[in-house]
Amino acid sequence: MEKKISVLPGDGIGPEVVASAVRVLQVIGKRFNHTFHLSYATIGGAAIDQHNNPLPDETIEMCENSDAVLLGAVGGPKWDNNSPELRPEKGLLRIRKHFDLFANLRPVKAFPSLLDASPLKREVAENVDLMIVRELTGGVYFGEPRMRTENGAIDTTVYSTAEVERIVENAFELARLRGGKLCSVDKANVLETSRLWREVVEAKKKEYPDVQVEHNLVDSVAMKLITNPGHYDVVVTENMFGDILSDEASVITGSLGVLPSASIRGDNFGLYEPVHGSAPEIAGQGVANPAATILSVAMMLQYSFGLKEEAAEIERAVSAVFDDGYFTADLASDGSRILSTNEWTDKVINEIDT
């Protein structure tokens, strides 16, 4: 197989973790006989510095000519006081919208060897294996009007039936491939968009008799993600609720530093990035944890290229290195061996080679 991948390292630790992930990608290519053509461009703060634009036209063009995009992370204190249009995260919002990446998939799975780093009791966190499916291109993130008024400000949450249908369908398909359970999250006791959301789920579920569906209110899910996260399989929700709940879910297994994400649309194109941010405070030191970006590459192989075996091999290798007691500094605990970004990546690569 031959594929073109756009690589957008971004800011902070982005370039370091992306470099690691690219090394792993090339090793997989070699081992499984695929050719990955990489091209690089800027996004976020780096793009503001070079092009005065968090998502330069040439970056867009390059991504348009690719089969998938690998992103590091954007943002940092350097750009914190910029105007809204010249802030790094605007690049993120714009690339999502430009490529219509409406489905953000965030798997959260407990690695047994990382549970010491979880704030939750072992017995609460150990069975977690869930996937949050967040609508990513609608809702209050993009709804108009959004502005100052004479005496205040307003934002608007907008959803069309079609927008809800496509994300809900996506979640049903995922549930069917996973544990067969879908939790749809809304605030139907207050919001009109949530009542629409709930109706769409109710209508769609007739096409998926094999999927067990529950509706749950966002406040209630915010509790249950902590008290009983093992309950969930696929969780689907709108953009803003998804932002909050997926970040909440990201810390329950102690593995924020290892969580990947995919932002996809109907076809095979997708953008893959670690859930963690740009961590400017440790950038350039060679200590960042590359696991999340490496696992994002695994998601790319699976979701954009349909390379399931290759994806599974990366996941197996990452798990094995953790099980051998090798960690980057963020996951240090008693008795673990602390490696640099590159050393840890070497371990993963050795694991794949053998």
Add this chain to the structure above:
Amino acid sequence: MEKKISVLPGDGIGPEVVASAVRVLQVIGKRFNHTFHLSYATIGGAAIDQHNNPLPDETIEMCENSDAVLLGAVGGPKWDNNSPELRPEKGLLRIRKHFDLFANLRPVKAFPSLLDASPLKREVAENVDLMIVRELTGGVYFGEPRMRTENGAIDTTVYSTAEVERIVENAFELARLRGGKLCSVDKANVLETSRLWREVVEAKKKEYPDVQVEHNLVDSVAMKLITNPGHYDVVVTENMFGDILSDEASVITGSLGVLPSASIRGDNFGLYEPVHGSAPEIAGQGVANPAATILSVAMMLQYSFGLKEEAAEIERAVSAVFDDGYFTADLASDGSRILSTNEWTDKVINEIDT
């Protein structure tokens, strides 16, 4: 002191826990020489059944003639399929709006004797002592337009500068009385209403040089409430974020069943209710945990009547009963003694009498 209190037992376990709290209130009155005049009315499902209205006019009138309101809980499966206007929670939303109860105070404090029931590791949860201040009468809960459109639905988040100012001021005052730290939560990298919110906090903080202020994004707070909840003192946020975060926070100490809340406005009038819901599955069995409602009475004494010593006495008594190893069934763990709602209330009353 002589005070008039409206009592709205509501649905499910509401009547049981309210009866317990009223007993404690009367004992406090006797011991400290106050007279509390109680009058009762319906709200929620009970009000729908009797008056076809989740907030009947006579309930409003009675509350208008009171100094404070004690509420049990509303809701239950019986009314789940009612039209939006005839649902129990509509009574709650309407009473908040009618009385302009714009500040919802939700303290979360670890009881050492309850930490076994927490999903979090003891060392993460044990120092928690925070107060979420949620704006309760604005934002997307009440903003217009909220409706179906030709091809979908919309909701509107609206805040006036004045609405933000009063809640932020309230939070600053509370921070000053507590640990001197305020975390303001918004999504200023996306929402216009959040940018307004942040500006108001920045302006107000000049009047409170003694309060240490931080701004934090809602997704980041959703994580940190789990990884480091001990970090927080007062947390202030808008209505929808507050709904999600306060429920999330309510489970971190294992004490959801003991958490009180106050919904207040500028003057002394306020509505006090437990954070837990109506728990229809255990209603009528005499096993509900009355602690949250009893502690809501303590908040009433403190915030509406300025009776600090009396409030502290209730809190001390509740703590002492827990420390003695007496719990209702929801908090059962190895070696604890399980009491009924009434037996547990008796323990608290004995503790106050002595």
